[in-house]
Amino acid sequence: MTQHGIVKLLCNGNVIPAPRNYEDFKYALEHSACPSVILLFGDINILPELLAQAREHKKRVLVHLDLLGGVGKDKAGIVFLARMGVAAVITTKPQLGKLARDAGMLVIHRLFLMDSEAIKTGANLLKGYKPDALELLPASIPASVITELANMTGLPILGGGLMHTQEDIAVAVRNGLMAVSASKRELW
Template identity: 85%
Template sequence: MSPYDIFKLLCDGHVIPAPRNYEDYKYALEFSASPSIILLFGDINILPELLSQAREHKKRILVHLDLLSGIGKDKAGITFLARMGIAAVITTKTQLGKLAREAGMLVIHRLFLMDSEAIKTGVNLLKGYKPDALELLPASIPASVVTELAKTTGLPVLGGGLLHTKEDIAYALGNGLSAVSASKRELW
């Protein structure tokens, strides 16, 4: 799948809503043009309801595995999510990413970049498997770092975190990110 195809699946434009609570999730379903929503909240008890609502609105849910409660962070848990209909996940853990890939899910690997050592560590983590895309945090990463990671990994690059204004989004996109995830409703 090409980077263009991945972003076409994920967003209509350049912003993917990433709600942190149920009220924001409902808002994203109703008012966001994005075909996908990144869940930054929830547990296994409410996930079936969230999936049902997403289907009604013809939206895809990307589950942030590290933030989903009540499901084992192992092969059985990943298989269970795939059987529920979760088609895409985000994680900071390579083992979960590998398992999700094996289960046929789209995988976005999230990297927190604080310094050049974090970049090296992130690239080394990705040598063991190939996710479909990277999400860099914070989204204000310099253009040179975005370019380096895109070139080194061959992956499309999103950004997330610390986006408060439309100008923040424009800055992030101007630095080479293909899209961003945002938690603030005003940015969707």
């Protein structure tokens, strides 16, 4: 699948809703035209209900593994999520990304960039492991860094974090991000 094809699976514009609570999740399902929603909350007790609601609205659910409670961060936990119908995962851990790929899920590798050394460390993490996309945090990264990582990895580059206005999103996209995740309803 092409870079643009992956991004189209995730969003139909430049923003993927990333709700942090149940009320925002319901709002994203009902008011966002985006085909995907990133869960930044929850646990395995409410996940079946969230997945059922997403299916009713024809939405794909992406789970941030570090923020989902009650599921083992191992092969059994990943297979469990895949069988439940989780379409994609976001993770900072290559070993979990590999397991998710093996289970048939899309994988977005999240990379926190604080300095130049983080770029090298991130590129090294991706050796021997090819996620479907890379999400950089914060999304307000300089264009030169986005270009460097896109060239190094060959992956679609997404961004997340510190998006407060439509102008923030426009700048992030102009800088080279293919899309951003955002937690603020007014940005969806």
